[in-house]
Amino acid sequence: MDIASITASQVIFFILAAVILAGSVMTVVSRKLLHAAVYLLFVLLATAGIYFLLNYHFLAAVQISVYIGGILVLLVFSIYLTSQVGEKMDEPGIVKKTVTMLISMGGAVFCFWVLCTGQFPYADQIHLNEIDMHAIGQSLLGTERYQYLLPFEAISVLLLACIIGGILIATGNTKKED
């Protein structure tokens, strides 16, 4: 690629991609659980950055608030709940390493093959306009065609099930400990 023809968004994309790649590798390679969680934080942040780059502002907000603010906090809490917190995990065996390497190499080769040989007829039809929050709100709460009120309400039932399930599992364990 010609250096002069690189645009600002490409530079930002390359930086974000580098952060995602390095963070993902470090997450997997890191021997300490908490360090892995922190590397995952950088991966998720950079992913949110890519959403911002694509003008998917709502998705980026979801990424930051749910994945970084919620899931990762939950992950860190569950790491702190384990007794081996702060200890290094054992080095995996040679068989495990080889199998993992083969599988991930296979995945990488497959992705590369798809990218090289695949046809992407709709790629140039995508318009990177900002998706309006009004449109999202309308389609979530409306009852007409291509509007999704029932799934919206179903989400609340799903979340309710998650709350009850989480409480049930967590309090059940404490009773056993007493």
Add this chain to the structure above:
Amino acid sequence: MNEGFLLTALATAVVLVVAGSVIALIVAPRTKNEQKGEPYECGVLTRGGTWMPFRVGYYLFAILFLMFDVETIYLFPWAVVMKGMGMQGLIVVGLFIVILALGLAYAWKKGALEWK
């Protein structure tokens, strides 16, 4: 955005940070003693390891926080179109919140909100 400006800003940022660290590495005086390794360099000495498992109570609150965090995300799009939707939107979101409030009520009844 101006590409040249972006690259210049990027290069400046990298150079400034690297230069700061390198210059500090070269000229800064360094002392080494055991106290440097302490979690707090001054004050009471810590006893035992700092890594220890948390109580499960924290986890409950984390789960509850996560659920209502997800709820907040769904309230965002509604907040934008609230004025246009009028009464219908209010009722719909009211139902959404009431269903989730049942979860809070369940947690309350189960005693999950009490610190044991």
